[in-house]
Amino acid sequence: MSWWPFGRKKEEQPPWLNAYLKEARKSIPGIRKIQQLSFVVLDTEATGFDPKKDELLSCGIIGIEEEKIKISSSKEWQFASEKSPGKSATIHGLIHPKNPIELKTFCQELLGNLRGSIIVGHHIGFDLDLLCKTFQPFGFNQFPNPKIDTMNLAVRLDFGPQVDWNRVRKEDYSLDALCEKFNIPKEDRHTAGGDAFLTAQLLLKLLKQAEKKGILTYQELFR
């Protein structure tokens, strides 16, 4: 237990983390059709909106394979937070976790589910920053998987890839607004699982739009 942080990072990583990193770093061939891509839609709820300060309360994921939402792949984890729930808790209505689990188990399970999939989420950056921070004790610092932010995807489909962000009204691209636009009933909103499910339905609909615009492959999707 030295305070000296350099020189022995890699060796400290447990094998399950290595297995994940190896798979997540694999590159996906650019010509792969969207239908063949596997996605994992992820959402977290936290004690607040600052990934540096706030803590993870719950996390939900659901997988999409061959453009089908697989309910069997849906998972939800709840945590006991030491920090008293702040501002965000009033939105999520989460105070007492139902079924708290150990952090390590969670990390192993989550990464086992992510593997080589594309990670999808609405404002996914926030969720991943929060998870990275949470997983720091295991020497984890980044998700190498390709990522899609459904908000960016929706904006891109409306404005094209060279979007001038000043012209975009952000509130039109909130999860709520998009659910309304795409006629997705906002059920179980502000639960990690519920939001992940909504985002998954949103992704299906966005991908259909994308296909209509000639975005058919992995490289076109990520251009």
Place this chain on the structure above:
Amino acid sequence: MANVIVNRVQEFLKKHPPFSFLNQDDLASVASQIEIQYHEKGEILFEKGDAPEAHFFILKEGQIELKDGEETKDFCDEGDVFGVLALLGKRPYILTAAVLENSLVYCIPVNAFEEILQRNSKVALFFAAGFASGQVVIRQDLSAGQKARGIFKKDNNDHSLLIFSDQSEIRFSENVVCIAAESSIQQAAEKMAEKEVSSVVIINSEKYPVGIITDKDLRTKVVAKAISLDLPVKQIMSSPVVTKKRDSSFSDLYLSMIKNRLHHLILTEDGSAESPVCGILSDHDVLLSMGNSPAVLINALLNTTDLTEMRAIRDRAETMLRYYLENEVSMDFVASVMTEINDVIIQQATKIARSKLAPEFPEMQGIKFAFISLGSEGREEQLLRTDQDNALIYEDLPASVQVKAANYFHLMGSEIVEVLLACGFASCPGEIMASNPKWVQPLSKWKEYFSEWILSPTQESLMQASIFFDFRKITGSSSLTDELSAHIYEEIQSKKAFLSFMAQNALKNPPPLGFFKDFMVEKSGEHRDQFDIKARAMMPLADLARLLVLSHGITGINNTFKRFEKLGQLEPNYESLFNQAGKAYEILMRMRALEGLQNDNSGRFISPEHMGKLQRQLLKNTFSPLAELQDIMEVRFQLAYFRK
């Protein structure tokens, strides 16, 4: 592992058959295996002839057309299950599924369901019934829907099958006619004749049932084969026997009779055949336990003037009604029986009132009068004891006796109304009852009323017309009502414009469905979020039927579905539409009555939220003839001019 997402999927599934028949565990297991697809307008989900997928589908949102070539076979809406051939026959799809509106489709893996199919007879029956089996369900054909309804129980919370509706009271014979296995056929036949039974149970020395002989066995195995009557009964008995425990539930007993094609079910102490016989249930007993016969009830009514007893009999009639409704007895028959019973009650009530008033008004006894029912009872459609609408007509009298007569008939009308209230008929909120002096009048005054409604139709008079034009004499002198009818039709002939006003009024009823094909529910008040089946579905049809028969100058047919039947004969080019409308009305009557029986109210307000998928579809189907009829009326009575 159940989570928010699985729960959400489960919530959706459990509203729709066949998933509604699943228990919690099975439902959760199915829900967790579902896959969700999204398809945009114009896509093809599967083509006719394609090999079946490993899943069948339930539509979450959107619309899918099932077609054979260019011919549309069916439309699937939210909650419809389709593509189940994969589940049943593993044959190629017989139809093509094209996406009409952007659709979210839930795919249910076949193997998730196969095991459930083995275990859950209700689910199996659902598919066996041909429903959603990829077979065509032609929405327009209401009679198919009517049949389908028989399979499903009315109860919204419990989507179990109709035939399992539990009858708490079941009567079976406890004195079972038994005979020892060594007895001869001759002895068995003698015993059956002596006890006047159709079956005899063969028992061993411990009184355990070993076989059974029925009338049919004697015919087919003895007489037809000409075997000796001295042979032991063992030779011809049916064995082994199916037994049940004596205190099993009715549905359990009934079901095992159906399953085993039994006419007689033997009940034993512990339910096995290794236990003494203690009862026998025949299908005749089943029938008897299910309801009382109308003849018995009417006879009982005719022989009593005791209010408590009359009420009790009317209550029993309701039990019978429920049995009829649930067992798909024809609406014509059901309505006739209930009308007959209601009429008898009114006739008895009149008798009671007259005998009570006779000592005080001896001079009034010879005056002709008629007690008329209006509204639904007038149309012979009152199944439940909803509001009473009635009135009284008496003959025109010289001024000298008029005042006294008015008093007498008012007292009489009030008395009758009181008796009806005591029998459970609700009072009319609009005071259209024979206890209201306004509606107890001599014939000439009644003619005036009608002339006024016809000649100067105001909003209010049109509303009243809809009730009064359906009058029907229940008791008293027909000559009065005949004369009134004749007067009305004469007036209408001379003022045809009245019909246009009536038509306009008939089209004013609020629409049943909103823009998005959802039920228009009440926005506020006590019945918020409930669907007013009377105002939005039944009244419009009743109004149209009345209007049309009046325009044809037909008298004497009051019943709405009979009116449609008659109209079909008069206007052959619209025959199928009128038949549909008549059927729709029958379905609505049935639904409303069942709803009312269920909740012990008038059944007028139904919560679409709590309805099963099938019922909702069935209800929606009833609206289609209405919309078509309204369009025709619009043209026929030139209503476009009227609005201006």
